Amino acid sequence: MSSKSTVSISVIRRLPRYYRFLGELKREGINRISSRELSERMGLTASQIRQDLNCFGGFGQQGYGYNVVSLHEEIAHILGLDLHHNAVLIGVGNLGKAVATLDFEHSGFHLCGAFDHAPGVVGSSLVGMTVLHTDTLEAFCETHRPTTALLCVPRTAADALSKRLILCGVKAFLNFSHYDIALHNDDVIVENVHLMDSLMTLGYRMNEKRKMD
Amino acid sequence: MSSKSTVSISVIRRLPRYYRFLGELKREGINRISSRELSERMGLTASQIRQDLNCFGGFGQQGYGYNVVSLHEEIAHILGLDLHHNAVLIGVGNLGKAVATLDFEHSGFHLCGAFDHAPGVVGSSLVGMTVLHTDTLEAFCETHRPTTALLCVPRTAADALSKRLILCGVKAFLNFSHYDIALHNDDVIVENVHLMDSLMTLGYRMNEKRKMD
């Protein structure tokens, strides 16, 4: 029945995946699972699963295992999926549109606005919202007070826009640009998603594998 | 002048970022940099930079530092950015379209085909290519022999499509779906990009920070 004061980011990054697998088990109608069974499904060690979960509390029962439904709920609660941080989408290109269609209601966020500056895009409709002009960003933030920005703009636009957003009170970014927000702004939380980096890493691994064979 | 036999994935995942920063320095006209200066720009320790680079060889010079242009080129070579793995894009939704517009020519890949099954999408044009029907996937692979798939389809389609692609000789995936390709297929290289996981992690970190203040 422990519960660590601060949990390492490695553990945190595994939580969404646990959540996903437990959701799957739930759908399959399985209501009890041991760390060993789960480890085989997920390709982890049972030890790691028990260690990870025990960072947050003793969710299992000796001799039995874990209750799928309640563990699923516990992880949802740990991740704060029941909360709703207001988020704005910045940049409604193809990537922005893809991000807009994520299942926000089960993510801990609420998408409250979308912005772009391209004439054809501003005024268009996106998941039930009208895309606004970035010129109106400050006015919008004044009333809606978003704490999060989903930054789907090119690197060149990211610097100025992130600064404006921070002035508007935005505290966290999901950053798709190659601009290093965290580096220039202390005290702001940034999760980077760099598609090009992932692609390059994939290429490296392919080349290494080829050398081996 | 070392050069480790196998380099850890943590180091590899930092390489694209080094590459990016060196490109920036190059554009700024800076042709010499010490590990300390670079560490300050990147928010790392100088020690880590020297350790990382020395996994691949001694690229620096004592008393001088590193030559920006040649280090940039060395990293490009290490990542294999000069190679061209044939890649197919599977799924031409918003995400697929965003992926299609990545700068492939400087990534180590060549995009040779795009596939979807939606009537409105098949036959449309995408970065100079005509989107083909997934029914023609096997025939296409027979002639073009792609080794990589950029999988931009929903989870429900990912299982069947990844199996077909593997039968076609695809060895590596950039996987955006929530389906665990690597788990079901040994010997295939997978880089996962899970937008929802990143979003959930961001939310957790926001909640933690709020507790602290």
Next chain:
DNA sequence: TAGATTGTTAATCGATTAACAATC
């Protein structure tokens, strides 16, 4: 030569795995 900075070894820190006593 003297100063600077690397390459590399050693020390530290953190994360994963193994082991097992507690207990359902």
Next chain:
DNA sequence: TAGATTGTTAATCGATTAACAATC
């Protein structure tokens, strides 16, 4: 009760940081 499986401590492994001799 006996068997199973957790929670948790200890051992191992790997990654990061610090230190410094080598050398440009």
